Amino acid sequence: MNNPRDxxxxxxxxxxxIIKVENFPSxxxxxxxxxLKNLHGGAAANVAVVGANLGLKTSLIxxxxxxxxxxxxxxKLKKLDINTDNMIVVEDESxxxxxxxxxxxxxxxxxxxWGAGREFANSKVPQIAFSNVKAVHLATGDPDFNYRGGxxxxxxxxxxxxxxxxxxxxxxxxxxxEVLGNCNILFGNQYEIDWILNRLSIDIKELRYLGPEIIVxxxxxxGSIIYQEEEIxxxxxxxxxxxxxxxxxxxRAGFLRCYLQGQDLKKCGEFASAVSSFIVEAxxxxxxxxxxxxxxxxxxxx
Numbered sequence: 001m002n003n004p005r006d007x008x009x010x011x012x013x014x015x016x017x018i019i020k021v022e023n024f025p026s027x028x029x030x031x032x033x034x035x036l037k038n039l040h041g042g043a044a045a046n047v048a049v050v051g052a053n054l055g056l057k058t059s060l061i062x063x064x065x066x067x068x069x070x071x072x073x074x075x076k077l078k079k080l081d082i083n084t085d086n087m088i089v090v091e092d093e094s095x096x097x098x099x100x101x102x103x104x105x106x107x108x109x110x111x112x113x114w115g116a117g118r119e120f121a122n123s124k125v126p127q128i129a130f131s132n133v134k135a136v137h138l139a140t141g142d143p144d145f146n147y148r149g150g151x152x153x154x155x156x157x158x159x160x161x162x163x164x165x166x167x168x169x170x171x172x173x174x175x176x177x178e179v180l181g182n183c184n185i186l187f188g189n190q191y192e193i194d195w196i197l198n199r200l201s202i203d204i205k206e207l208r209y210l211g212p213e214i215i216v217x218x219x220x221x222x223g224s225i226i227y228q229e230e231e232i233x234x235x236x237x238x239x240x241x242x243x244x245x246x247x248x249x250x251x252r253a254g255f256l257r258c259y260l261q262g263q264d265l266k267k268c269g270e271f272a273s274a275v276s277s278f279i280v281e282a283x284x285x286x287x288x289x290x291x292x293x294x295x296x297x298x299x300x301x302x
Contacts, residue, residue, distance in 0.1 A: 004132045005083060006056040006260055010149045011044030011139030012117055013062035013073070013087075014096040016245070018283060022104050039284035040073050041098060043165055044139035046249035046285045047256075050275065052080040053289045054257045059083035061129060061149075062141075063116045066091035086126040090116035100245065120145040127152055134260055135159035137252065138183070140167040143175050150182030159260070161185035162212070163252055168192055173200060177210060185259070186212035187252050193217045214265065218251055220244075224273065226265045234269035237277040237302050246285025247276040254295070274298045 020035035040049075048058040060082055068074055069089060077084055093116040101109045120142030130136065136153040138146040138160065146162070153160045162183040164171060171179070176196070180186065186207070188196065193215065197203060200210075204227050207215060215227040219236075226232040241247075254275030258268040274295045282288035290298075 003083070004057070004134075005059045006133070007048070007051055007135050007137060007256060008059045008061065008129055008133040008153075009044045009048040009051075009137045009139060010061045010146060011141035012042040012096050013045035013060065013064055013068075014042030014098050014112075015039075015073070016041035016285065017097065017099045018243070018245075019099065019101045020103075021101055024101065024103055024107075024109060037283060039287065040076065041246065041285045042096065043163070043249050044137075044141065045073075045077075046246050047137055047139055047253045048082050049077070049080060049286050050250045050253035050279075050289055051257060052082050054253060054275070054292055054295075056253070056257050056260070057081065059086070059129060059133060061086050061088070061126065063088040063090060063096075063119045063123065065089075065093050065095040065116045068095050068116075071095075083129075086129040088116070088119055088123050090119045093119070117141065125149045125152055130156055130158065133158060135161065135256065137256060138162045138164075138179065139249070139252075140165040143167070143171045143179070147175060147179050147182070150179055154182045159184050161187060161252070161256060163187040163248070164192065165248070168195060176200070180207070181211040183212050185214045185216065185256075187216045187218070187248075187255075189218045189220070189248060216255065216269070218248060220247075224251070224269055226269050228265060232266050232269065234266065234273055237274050237298060239277045239281050241280040243283040244280050247280050249285060250279040250289070251276040270299055271295060274302075 016039045018037045025031040048060045051058045096117040097113045099111040125148045160183040218224045223236040224234045251272040254272035255268045278290040
């Protein structure tokens with residue numbers, strides 16, 4: 001990787017099947033599907049794609065299936081100038097795939113097939129990918145791979161952010177502490193941050209002592225709280241949600257875009273909130289990505 005990059009993102013690139021049904025079937029029965037969409041997703045890819053649309057030069061390390069290099073998804077990443085030179089391609093496996101079923105009451109059931117993602121555990125972290133980047137974001141993915149990636153990034157004095165997301169339960173207490181010890185910024189929603197505090201029997205101040213000097217807790221329509229020396233509350237920019245999937249990833253991309261530009265934390269949070277307000281207005285994580293001008297206009301008119 002010769003060209004300087006702003007952000008290296010590590011974690012899942014996935015295919016999302018968004019399925020709408022009237023009612024969930026009971027055991028040993030079936031139901032008809034009202035609507036089915038195959039969309040691009042994966043937490044790491046979402047951050048890289050949204051970040052690239054907001055002007056960041058991003059790179060991506062994911063474990064993907066053998067057909068991914070010739071896929072439409074890969075072509076999209078190329079057009080966005082997202083560096084994928086260090087992707088882990090598993091020839092005899094499928095790219096990780098999420099099946100998200102939503103019923104008429106907007107209740108959801110999800111299934112996630114790790115597929116090629118299982119190869120993270122057996123793969124070396126490509127150190128060359130870290131050489132010319134300013135920051136590294138650890139998204140959902142294999143805990144040990146994230147730990148090793150964070151270790152390399154910290155040893156090279158990179159800014160490291162961490163968002164365990166729905167994979168939080170896969171971390172042992174010790175592994176969680178190790179990854180936290182490598183990071184400067186921790187992202188999580190209210191459930192995830194509270195889960196960490198309860199699991200480790202600590203408070204926010206003690207969590208910061210473990211490593212992340214900045215903790216960002218998102219609260220959905222209720223805004224977000226940024227913890228540093230003081231608490232900073234950021235109001236949400238509310239828009240009715242067609243699909244909340246990917247809102248958190250887009251928030252991270254928006255926040256990191258401003259943080260890497262040296263903006264203050266309040267402005268980072270406001271920009272991030274505005275970015276995520278666009279994502280929820282359409283179905284899919286990468287369907288309604290705004291431009292920087294779109295975001296600034298929405299902030300100005302909130």
